[in-house]
Amino acid sequence: MAFSVVRLFLFLLLIGGGVLARETNLLDGNFYHNYRTLTTDSSHFRSSNNGREVRLSMDNSSGASFVSKQWFGSGFFHMKIKLPRGNSAGVVTTFYLTSGDGDRVNDKAHDELDFEFLGNIKGEPILLQTNVFANGTAGREQRITLWFDPTTEYHDYKILWNQNQIVFYVDDIPIRVFKNLTESGVPFPSQPLQIQASLWHAKWASQNETDWSYAPFKAHYQGFDISGCPCATKQCMNECYGQNYWWNDIRELNSDQRRAYEDVRRRHMHYDYCASHTPAPECSFNS
Ligand SMILES: *[C@@H]1O[C@H](CO)[C@@H](O)[C@H](O)[C@H]1NC(C)=O
Ligand SMILES: *[C@@H]1O[C@H](CO)[C@@H](O)[C@H](O)[C@H]1NC(C)=O
Ligand SMILES: *[C@@H]1O[C@H](CO)[C@@H](O)[C@H](O)[C@H]1NC(C)=O
Numbered sequence: 001m002a003f004s005v006v007r008l009f010l011f012l013l014l015i016g017g018g019v020l021a022r023e024t025n026l027l028d029g030n031f032y033h034n035y036r037t038l039t040t041d042s043s044h045f046r047s048s049n050n051g052r053e054v055r056l057s058m059d060n061s062s063g064a065s066f067v068s069k070q071w072f073g074s075g076f077f078h079m080k081i082k083l084p085r086g087n088s089a090g091v092v093t094t095f096y097l098t099s100g101d102g103d104r105v106n107d108k109a110h111d112e113l114d115f116e117f118l119g120n121i122k123g124e125p126i127l128l129q130t131n132v133f134a135n136g137t138a139g140r141e142q143r144i145t146l147w148f149d150p151t152t153e154y155h156d157y158k159i160l161w162n163q164n165q166i167v168f169y170v171d172d173i174p175i176r177v178f179k180n181l182t183e184s185g186v187p188f189p190s191q192p193l194q195i196q197a198s199l200w201h202a203k204w205a206s207q208n209e210t211d212w213s214y215a216p217f218k219a220h221y222q223g224f225d226i227s228g229c230p231c232a233t234k235q236c237m238n239e240c241y242g243q244n245y246w247w248n249d250i251r252e253l254n255s256d257q258r259r260a261y262e263d264v265r266r267r268h269m270h271y272d273y274c275a276s277h278t279p280a281p282e283c284s285f286n287s
């Protein structure tokens, strides 16, 4: 009897340890635990400080990118980023969640949550664009100016994703809320998503051409711990929406956050798809 109780205890300890180990692994801030690079040459990708910091470089031959090893069904994702300095017109630095490789022609149900920093000529503001793709529907761009210089220090960019809402944050200030309004016919991301980050060249991103004499452009990343529910198939999505995960309890902005959010929208909004003549149905709920 005593023996089997001890065995049961050891068994539970083992299970608990297993769950803990999975979490501990994700919460390790070493790049190589949770991410892998999609860039093979060392001139465009470099890690330092024992995998605690990563530098992506872009020149006229190539940009660079990396991706999480796991897929996720919910989470509170973050990345610390320091953007390329100086003249960065046409240089786009990203951190995003995506349901696929972005072949949007064939990936009809594409889901994607984007932070995209649009570089600019020296002296002009870098714009932070966010976008939400859900079930293949895009065109939900918002662009804000930032209240600090994002090229001199690391800042923390976060995406909360649970069954109830998606919130984008800059240093804990919510800058965008996208509620689950599927009951009103607004699509909401519903598939496992993978974390990606990249530095690439996009002509559309700036009114000025990229000046390659400033290359290589360099973006720095830190913060490779992940608070997410690992899930690679539709079958585990329900578990990821459950109460085992603390971020699923975040259902509303608190009053301080709401004030900060309204302040950002009032003072820093540069472009908003919701400002069109016929705003999308979600616009009145999310502002
Ligand atoms: C790319 O940049 C290098 C160094 O500035 C230059 O020598 C080369 O001609 C450029 N290549 C192209 C295709 O523009
Ligand atoms: C996604 O859109 C398709 C039509 O394009 C629709 O049939 C399907 O029900 C939608 N799925 C979700 C999860 O909204
Ligand atoms: C959106 O919310 C509804 C409840 O209103 C829920 O049934 C559904 O699973 C949620 N959708 C997603 C994709 O999380």
Ligand SMILES: *[C@@H]1O[C@H](CO)[C@@H](O)[C@H](O)[C@H]1NC(C)=O
Residues within 6 Å of the ligand: 121, 207, 208
């Ligand atoms: C950037 O583009 C604008 C508009 O085309 C132009 O007036 C300006 O001279 C350009 N600046 C630089 C530094 O290329």
